[in-house]
Amino acid sequence: MQNLIASSLKYENGSLSVLDQYLLPHQQVWHQCHDVGTMKELIISLKVRGAPLIGLSASLLVAYLAEQGVVKGELEKAINELEATRPTAVNLMHCMAALRRALTQSDYVAGIVTTAERLFIEDIELCERMASRGAELINSGDNILTHCNTGALATAGIGTALGVIYKAQQKHGNVHVWVDETRPLLQGGRLTAFELERWKIPYTLICDNMAASLMAAGKVDKIVVGADRIAANGDFANKVGTYNLAVLAHFHNIPFYVVAPITTLDTNTACGGDIEIEQRNPQEVRGVSGSFGEALWAPTNANVYNPAFDITPAKLVTGWVLDTGVYNQQQVLMGKLKELTQ
Structure with a gap:
């Protein structure tokens, strides 16, 4: 090989x-x-x-x-x-x-x-194709909010949603990123911040529950996230907390884009309700661990709900940025995603 x-x-x-x-x-x-x-x-x-x-x-x-x-x-x-x-x-x-x-x-x-x-x-x-298409949606001076980690660490290339931000920064030179820390495993705080520093892209790290106040203050221009699976109707699974952002974006009238390769499409799955959601170890929520060590802050036997992903309904998505193109709600409603895999 x-x-x-x-x-x-x-x-x-x-x-x-x-x-x-x-x-x-x-x-x-x-x-x-x-x-x-x-x-x-x-x-x-x-x-x-x-x-x-x-x-x-x-x-x-x-x-x-x-x-x-x-x-x-x-x-x-x-x-x-x-x-x-x-x-x-x-x-x-x-x-x-x-x-x-x-x-x-x-x-x-x-x-x-x-x-x-x-x-x-x-x-x-x-x-490369996703990033180039998505970068066309980003304006000079945009403040972009993202969730989890979707960069070069998560792919063989420059990434999905974070790849869009990378290309946009190359094009404009003045974008700024709000980085959700992404509880419970802190992929945003640990990994996205790491990649943005490496790429010299200005960013500000926030707790997940701070996103709404930023949107209300008019400090978020666009939201771009990745996906782990996109159903035929455009519903998609992504890191838990993504759905929160989609609801908030809809309320505040902020464009909300999902960025993924065609390999993330699963048109055999009709809708998000049919996607199996992985449930993870309760210890991830009772405390935290990493290169810094371990800390337990909840009672040892605290009941925990810890889905790795949530489902964002298609009706909350402004556009689906794929390597094949950018698709709007009307196109997805008419079955465009299914066409792409036939």
């Missing part, structure tokens, strides 16, 4: 490594990963995260195993086990489906390796 290098994933000289996103921004630690058990743990613990990156990481591991001579039956088992690690993000399922098709080829090793390489390179290209 050829060398493939991204911000948080690399296959280089026969070795697969991932950047530990749990430890960012204060520690930059790379983990070698050469077996299914290790990759499953990395994904479940969010050391590997971001819908596109999860699919690509799993794909490169399967390709590595194929090149190491792992037999067909074990490769199929590896694909099944990796696919089951995160139930909401559809990019992983698309990647594993592509590997299953490659597994049916007579030379399945070459087929799997070629497929994994294609998926990686394709993601870089998808990010």
Whole structure:
């Protein structure tokens, strides 16, 4: 397999490594990963995260195993086990489906390796197209609010929603970003802030519950977020807290855009109500942990509700920014998303 290098994933000289996103921004630690058990743990613990990156990481591991001579039956088992690690993000399922098709080829090793390489390179290209299309929606001097982390750490390229912001800053040079810290795991405070600093894009970190006051004060011009799965009717799943922003944007008449590659579309799912929402460990809400250590602030036995994602209804979305184009509510209502996958 050829060398493939991204911000948080690399296959280089026969070795697969991932950047530990749990430890960012204060520690930059790379983990070698050469077996299914290790990759499953990395994904479940969010050391590997971001819908596109999860699919690509799993794909490169399967390709590595194929090149190491792992037999067909074990490769199929590896694909099944990796696919089951995160139930909401559809990019992983698309990647594993592509590997299953490659597994049916007579030379399945070459087929799997070629497929994994294609998926990686394709993601870089998808990010560039999304970012360029989305940047056209951003005006000079805009204050943009975003949620979670949707940048280069989450993809093979420059990212989805954060990629749009990156391109807009390149174009205008004067955008400013409001960064939701994104409770409970602080992907905004830890990862998006880290990426914006690296890109030298001005930003201000806020607690999630401060967004409404900013909108009421007229300090938010646009909201751009990513997606983990988009249903046929335009409803989408994204990091929990996204729905809050969509409702607030609607009330304050602020444009609200979702940015995702076509690989995030799941037109076999009719609407958001049919998307399975992952429920995570209660300890993530009872306290916090990371490179800084651990803290527990709630009673040890406190009951916890901890969905990883929520569903934003299509009627709250101003536009869907995909690599294929920007689509409005009328187009989505007429079935445009379904057309794109036929």
